[in-house]
Amino acid sequence: MRPGADFTLASGPTTISPRALAALAHPVVSHYDPDFVDLYRRAEADLARLFCTGHDVLMMAGEAVLGLEAAVAGLARPGGHGLAVVSGMYGAFLADELRAHGMTVDEVRADFNDAVDVDRVEEALERHPDIELLTVVHCESASGTVNDAEQIGQVARRHDVTVIVDAVASLGGMPLRPDEWGLDICVAGPQKCLGGPVGLALVSVSPRAWARMEANPAAPRNSYLSLLDHRDKWIRNGRFTCAPPVSDVYAAAAVFEEVLEEGLEARYERHARAAAACRAGITGLGLELWASSEDVAAPAVTAATLPDRVTPAEVVAHVRQQYGVMLSDGAGVGNFVRIGHMGETSRSMYPVLGVVALGQALLDLNVDVDVGAGAAAATAALAGPRRRGGPR
Numbered sequence: 001m002r003p004g005a006d007f008t009l010a011s012g013p014t015t016i017s018p019r020a021l022a023a024l025a026h027p028v029v030s031h032y033d034p035d036f037v038d039l040y041r042r043a044e045a046d047l048a049r050l051f052c053t054g055h056d057v058l059m060m061a062g063e064a065v066l067g068l069e070a071a072v073a074g075l076a077r078p079g080g081h082g083l084a085v086v087s088g089m090y091g092a093f094l095a096d097e098l099r100a101h102g103m104t105v106d107e108v109r110a111d112f113n114d115a116v117d118v119d120r121v122e123e124a125l126e127r128h129p130d131i132e133l134l135t136v137v138h139c140e141s142a143s144g145t146v147n148d149a150e151q152i153g154q155v156a157r158r159h160d161v162t163v164i165v166d167a168v169a170s171l172g173g174m175p176l177r178p179d180e181w182g183l184d185i186c187v188a189g190p191q192k193c194l195g196g197p198v199g200l201a202l203v204s205v206s207p208r209a210w211a212r213m214e215a216n217p218a219a220p221r222n223s224y225l226s227l228l229d230h231r232d233k234w235i236r237n238g239r240f241t242c243a244p245p246v247s248d249v250y251a252a253a254a255v256f257e258e259v260l261e262e263g264l265e266a267r268y269e270r271h272a273r274a275a276a277a278c279r280a281g282i283t284g285l286g287l288e289l290w291a292s293s294e295d296v297a298a299p300a301v302t303a304a305t306l307p308d309r310v311t312p313a314e315v316v317a318h319v320r321q322q323y324g325v326m327l328s329d330g331a332g333v334g335n336f337v338r339i340g341h342m343g344e345t346s347r348s349m350y351p352v353l354g355v356v357a358l359g360q361a362l363l364d365l366n367v368d369v370d371v372g373a374g375a376a377a378a379t380a381a382l383a384g385p386r387r388r389g390g391p392r
């Protein structure tokens with residue numbers, strides 16, 4: 001039996017690109033092999049282009065959560081005042097991280113099917129001029145919504161507040177401009193919209209973030225979590241803090257190249273189109289979108305609300321068992337399932353496949369949906385313009 005689903009349309013890790021898969025088979029060389037060092041430097045330069053940043057970028061050995069924890073550890077301090085923008089599970093995680101580092105935390109919240117109102121962020125910063133650090137999730141993949149990281153970044157910049165952005169599910173899938181938007185640290189991973197493997201935290205760091213970390217006595221040193229160590233050893237002196245996961249770096253380098261060859265704009269457009277197709281398909285089935293409006297729906301993943309008599313767990317299990325397609329459940333947030341359309345799975349007919357597999361599974365579970373209408377609506381959203389003339 002072949003292990004794993006035939007189609008991984010989960011909300012990440014997503015289906016890996018063939019080029020990245022081939023790169024994983026590269027021999028494991030010493031991390032100081034000059035060829036590897038060259039490749040690593042090239043990958044960093046490509047990563048900076050993906051992040052649209054002129055600032056430092058780094059790759060840490062560990063899942064993206066490592067990067068998020070490192071960012072908070074470097075910038076949070078006991079007794080400091082933080083503002084967490086919370087519109088989903090990952091936003092709540094960052095709020096807890098700030099508290100775990102001894103910060104006093106205010107939260108600006110939205111329902112977990114919605115985006116946070118930027119005016120309320122501004123009000124909070126005006127009410128508490130001592131707020132020094134803000135956390136926000138750009139694409140809340142746990143429930144398929146997006147926050148306006150651009151506006152939030154600009155508000156924070158006006159108040160001289162350092163911003164940490166969880167961009168794990170947005171990098172490569174939707175516009176992200178840390179330098180222009182005032183986002184001090186952005187954290188991503190290769191396994192979402194880039195279509196790479198899990199195992200690296202991709203981080204961009206602004207000069208202001210470095211300065212504030214340096215001035216923060218609580219920022220870790222001599223630690224796996226230390227961004228400052230990484231800067232001092234690797235960026236400044238060409239010595240790795242530890243052996244990087246060589247195979248993951250080969251694969252990440254391959255997807256960075258692949259994405260840049262395609263072009264960021266083309267890639268954003270593809271994710272937007274796949275998301276629109278998925279939304280049309282879900283509505284066509286007769287289900288409701290979980291997102292409160294199309295405006296806040298994510299390009300990377302779409303959540304479909306389920307009727308009360310079925311649970312996300314049973315639906316996801318049935319789709320997987322019967323149809324070989326891996327979707328994601330509601331992450332404990334609500335009664336919905338998620339269809340990912342990131343990286344490879346934002347191509348081609350993948351969104352249609354996700355809609356049809358979900359629809360047929362629901363029919364099997366005695367939920368009345370119109371699979372044909374879902375398929376037709378999703379497919380029509382992917383269709384090009386009709387050809388004129390020619391034989392009928």
Ligand SMILES: *Cc1c(COP(=O)(O)O)cnc(C)c1O
Nearest residue numbers: 012064065090139141166168169
């Ligand atoms: C995938 C993802 C992460 C990483 O979390 P995992 O639970 O380890 O997958 C963090 N934030 C966001 C927004 C993500 O999409």
